[in-house]
Amino acid sequence: MTDRATLITNFLSASPWQDWHRAPLAGDASNRRYERLRDDQGNSVVLMDAPPDKGEDVIPFIQIATYLRAQGLSAPEILAEDRENGFLMIEDLGDDLFARVMEREPEKERPLYEAATDVLVTLHNAPLPELEPLGARLMAELSSLAFAKYRDVILEEPAPELLTRFTDQFEDILRSTVKGDTVLVQRDYHAENLLWLPEREGVARVGLLDFQAARAGHRAYDLVSMLQDARRDVPAVVEMLMIDRYIAATGVDDSSFRAAYTVLGVQRNLRILGVFARLGSDYGKPQYVDLIPRVWDHFRRGLDHPAMAPLADFLLREMPTPTPDVLSRLRGQST
Numbered sequence: 001m002t003d004r005a006t007l008i009t010n011f012l013s014a015s016p017w018q019d020w021h022r023a024p025l026a027g028d029a030s031n032r033r034y035e036r037l038r039d040d041q042g043n044s045v046v047l048m049d050a051p052p053d054k055g056e057d058v059i060p061f062i063q064i065a066t067y068l069r070a071q072g073l074s075a076p077e078i079l080a081e082d083r084e085n086g087f088l089m090i091e092d093l094g095d096d097l098f099a100r101v102m103e104r105e106p107e108k109e110r111p112l113y114e115a116a117t118d119v120l121v122t123l124h125n126a127p128l129p130e131l132e133p134l135g136a137r138l139m140a141e142l143s144s145l146a147f148a149k150y151r152d153v154i155l156e157e158p159a160p161e162l163l164t165r166f167t168d169q170f171e172d173i174l175r176s177t178v179k180g181d182t183v184l185v186q187r188d189y190h191a192e193n194l195l196w197l198p199e200r201e202g203v204a205r206v207g208l209l210d211f212q213a214a215r216a217g218h219r220a221y222d223l224v225s226m227l228q229d230a231r232r233d234v235p236a237v238v239e240m241l242m243i244d245r246y247i248a249a250t251g252v253d254d255s256s257f258r259a260a261y262t263v264l265g266v267q268r269n270l271r272i273l274g275v276f277a278r279l280g281s282d283y284g285k286p287q288y289v290d291l292i293p294r295v296w297d298h299f300r301r302g303l304d305h306p307a308m309a310p311l312a313d314f315l316l317r318e319m320p321t322p323t324p325d326v327l328s329r330l331r332g333q334s335t
Contacts, residue, residue, distance in 0.1 A: 008049065011087045015080055017045060031056050036092060045079060050086040058088050061212040063129075065090075067184070071126045073119060074197055074207045093207035098191035099232055108196075110238060116194055116226055117242045119203045121249045124183040124219055134185060134217035136174035140167045143267050145274025146319065153281055154320045154329060162318060169311050170267070177263045177307045178218045180256070185217035186210075189225040191232055219252065220261040221268075228265050228298040230272050230291050262305040269299035273319075277330050286331040292322045 012018045017037050025034035025046065031054035035047040050056035058081065068075035080089040098116070102109045144167050152158045188210045195207030223246055227239040243261065247254055272295045280289035299319075303312040320326055 007085050011082050044092040046090050046092045048088040048090060052086045056086055058083055058086055064211050064214045067129050068208055072204060074204045093195045096196040098194040098196060101196045113238055113242050115206050117245050119206045120222055122203045128184060128216060131214060131216040134215040136171050139174055139267050140171040143170060143270040146270040149274040149278040151319055153277060154326050173263060173307060178260045182216040183219050184214050185221040187213045189222035190229045218260055220257060220264050224261055224265045224268055230295050259307050262302050263307050266299060266302040266308060269295050280330045281332055289327050289330045296322050
């Protein structure tokens with residue numbers, strides 16, 4: 001057995017689940033790995049394997065899960081932990097990801113998004129825990145990955161002066177539009193990280209996953225993440241209705257919230273362009289490159305907002321359109 005396998009065996013040997021049947025679960029773009037364990041009666045739990053030597057840390061997951069559960073939200077219960085070696089045994093919230101439910105039962109699309117929007121309303125009304133801020137400079141720097149791993153790889157001509165110009169100007173735009181009180185932002189709030197739990201009530205019907213990178217940020221951040229989804233098409237009418245629903249429920253200023261929402265959409269989608277391009281070209285995961293055209297459409301739409309006017313022409317000139325040839329290059333294929 002590998003060293004990691006031995007550590008898992010040791011972790012399980014001191015637990016009630018040592019004799020349960022193990023099966024792999026689909027992972028994500030991180031170094032974390034998951035297994036589902038079942039007993040003969042059909043009970044199940046989930047093992048999270050987060051290797052510290054690959055930069056993973058289970059402590060943020062524990063802390064944020066505990067906080068979310070204290071607000072009445074359905075983050076998984078932590079059943080056992082080995083912080084040093086990066087193992088958690090967590091509650092199994094099932095397989096009914098929003099994306100799967102909506103594919104199977106399209107009529108549930110709007111009610112599911114309404115429930116997930118209401119989760120954000122509840123969360124944003126809760127006291128903010130101590131978290132690192134997701135500020136304007138950091139967001140601008142995160143978005144600059146689109147230059148290093150998307151633009152520069154495609155054009156094969158690094159331009160550090162353009163990167164500096166973008167980062168400084170985009171920081172100014174973010175600082176002037178993305179302001180106000182801060183809330184906990186989960187940062188990866190979308191239909192493949194949300195689970196439908198119809199046997200529960202109210203906001204607890206939405207199971208939450210992949211929140212360990214949470215920071216203190218703007219109210220619109222997770223709403224953008226959910227409604228400008230890189231992995232599925234969210235109808236424009238649903239996006240509009242959920243924004244309206246959030247504004248009505250919270251009483252935030254309509255105009256400033258919508259401006260922040262749009263600018264955060266540009267910020268997120270630029271960063272995702274860089275992340276997906278890097279996953280394709282550097283890590284041999286071409287399936288993420290296939291998602292880039294949808295991300296580009298979100299990004300391109302956001303540039304039409306007046307708040308983006310100082311950078312819109314520059315970005316359209318410098319960011320290559322994801323043509324079939326461009327996507328092939330990002331997959332590492334010759335053309």
